[in-house]
Amino acid sequence: MVTIDLAQTTVRKVNEILRGFGATHQNAEIVNPDAKHYIGVGLVTPTKVIIRGSAGYYCGGLCDGPHFKVDKNVSWGVGDNLLAGSIEVGGNAGAIAGVGMRGGDIVVRGNVGSRAGQVMKKGTLCCAGNANFMAGYMIYGGRVIILGNSGERVGEDMMGGEIYVGGKVESLGNDAMLVEPSSTDLDSVMEFLDRYDIAFQGSFKKIVCAGKTLRYGTAEPRLRKIPFTTFSSGGAEDYWNAKVQEDIRVKAHIGRYRIRGYGTSRHLPHFQDIAFKADLTGAGMDPDVVSRVNLRTFLGEKHGGRSLDLSMPVMIAPMSYGALSKQMKLALGIASRMSGISENSGEGGMLSEERAEARQMIAQCLAGRLGWNVHDVKRADCIEIYISQGAKPGLGGQLMAEKLTREIAAVRGIPAGMDLRSPSRHPDILGGDDLIMKVEELREATGWRVPISIKLGAGRIRDDIKIALKDGIDFVELDGMQGGTGAAGSEVAEFVGIPTIAGLQEAIDGLAEIDCQGQLPIVLMGGVKDGVDAAKAIALGATAVACGSSMLIAAGCIACMQCSVGSCVIGAATQDPEHTARFDVEKRALQVHQYLEAIRWQLASIAHAHGYSDIRQLSRNDLVALTPEAAALTRLPYDESLAGKVRGRI
């Protein structure tokens, strides 16, 4: 046992030492912790750590295997996402103790703060005192034991798992119910208490999920006759059009909002309403054009991490394994490697096969922490904190039961067969101040090695971008309203958010307002379909773009907008083996790769035709608005005579 004095050093140093100790099977005692944050974050060895005093936020966060003993209190998020091992706390714990834990034991001998165990999946969280409100909020599995009083709304929106309360059940949360604990249940609970020397005389009440809201009521009728290409509104001819009628009939049948895939299908000002001023006739005639323009882009070195190294300013947008099939994800992984760009895990965990295929992989951290774990964090090349999405800003993902197969559920650590509605709000990011702390935790977990980015759906972006800048984020992925999704309420997809070009302009203006132009790279996504759109985005001020829908279409997607249904005919957005068998991974990967190369050619050609040798030489001076709307959103010049001349060009 080695003693480390935290009064003499920093937590970052201590965590480095602890990781070293783990490798040599040494244990440690930490004195003068003085409630400092992030102690022991990211340990993946069975090291024993004794903390002589109180620890701050995320004590023992993102760990697999260590054993912590804290003499006194811990602040918010003790044992965040614990996979295995134990954490014993002598005093009280702050809010969200055991948030998103996926195994191991957390024992708090005093009281726990609100939302204990939020979105936990496995393991045991035990509180010997009283719990505050919403203990067991949105738990998917695992066990919460509260020896004292439960607090209000215990088990709110729980979807699995079990909660035992020794004291008073103050009130039950939505979809939670009381049942009689079996003798096996009780034996197991008592065995746990004995293991940690906790005396308890009395009886337990057991709370489980009532299961009334796990599935939507009436299923949506299957419709496939009016695809994406029929826009839902935009002109007088659309009044009571076929799509509007269809919508009314479906809602008359199901009595709620409809779920569908893809982004908005309304006409919005977009890149087609912006053009290059220069006459680009003859662009790309040079067969070596790609080698004449520097497209290589580095992203994320701002805070000392190892940046992403992209062969062109393009990424593959985050799309989850779950929404997409394993085969489709593999194809994206392969294509990203072949084109020298990055792939993104999306929600729901990193697929190992895909990690192996992709050279650069971004791990996305979402509110439900589905599939999230320290090992994927450590093997990622970049972390992306998802705040919201362009297609449905402010709302969580949806994965219908048909697609939530046993295998997908296992990766995500949740029960199969429900209509999964992911939480929209992070348990531990409730504002800009908490976000700073989450970023720091992730920096500690990765040893400050990789960039940390944030994904923002374009909404209140002028303010949000400032928060991102102040919170130590390396770059922002900004997603506009035209961005796609695997499943969202159709009203949300159609009407919530702001258009992609408006979002980018707001972000740039926000940074300019605080004299920080160009200090935070922006990766723009949301309907970026090709290299022409990408070049316009870069000229407007984006550092790079990300493509999602166009990647799927390159792989054979027919844009039927039924991604949520789970019977995707090409085998891309389904988990049905009959359909996925049809998906030829290598062939599809090659198609995606070839399309990416076409984007590369377009980017190079446009830059070259302007006489530039670097894509970053493109600027807003090269652009003109073709419509008053696009001009209003971007402040690009709008000149009717010029617009007439360049209309029809790219």
Next chain:
Amino acid sequence: MCSIAGILFKNGKRSNLGLTTGEALTEMMDACRHRGPDSAGWALYKEPREGKLRLRFFVSRGAGQSEDVARIREGLMANGAAIVEEEAVGCTYGAVVEHEGDIQKFSYAMERVGKLVSVGSSLDLIKDVGQPYGLQKVYGIAQFNGSHAIGHTRLATETGVHPETAHPFWATGFADVATVHNGQITNYWIMRRRLERRGMEFRTENDTELIAVYLAYKMSQGVLLEDALRSSLDDLDGTFSYLVATKDSIGYAKDKLAAKPMVKYEDEDLIALASEEVALNRLFPGRALDTTEPAPLTCGLWSLGKKTEGAL
């Protein structure tokens, strides 16, 4: 989006912490500066002086300062306030004046000649862009050794980074009332209009100013501070953990969602409240403290000379 901190020595007896009250509060704020790197501020409660008022104004830095100060001095004299003491420091001008009469009228009048930061017999409110340690030196915070004070570090989210938008906020027009707040009041405009209809004035669009004016207005109607704190839990919507200070007390309120943290430490001599325990530990390095996190939808009040626990 911020951190809050407050400290009150119950018996008026100063600490055996080895720190002045100003230093102690600054330490607490520095421990949480990660939550708010943009600006910092202190509401210091100094020894009241018979028949005298303390005022602080924002003035220009550098060239325009003497002009601003001259205008304020003129304004003070025109409003029947004789300057007893004065200082110009950083972006502020502070004065102790002899003044009799209605404070609200006087302060509304003074706001026409300068950017008024605070008025009180005891309150002196200092805030600026920067971080606690740096500003402590500029403004001589360490010299303050009074009975109580509250402080704040700010991460600006919706309004710009200026001294004016830093916390704490004085309850415009009401002597000696100041608030600091972490969170967001979502029914800001409804509440503001309601108060404006009753003649209250606002100087910013910051929701923290609203809390201060709300509480001060209630008190001016004869409501006890503890009752005003309690009714704020119903009247204010959103997420909030806030602290309020008056010339002889510190109180807190925390909303029902408890989305914004707050931890308290109390012993016979002092009560300290802060966003994070790490701030409380700065007062007692190396000690494992008996702290508690106030429960959601609760408020509390501690007053000088009263030993009792203050949770309401």
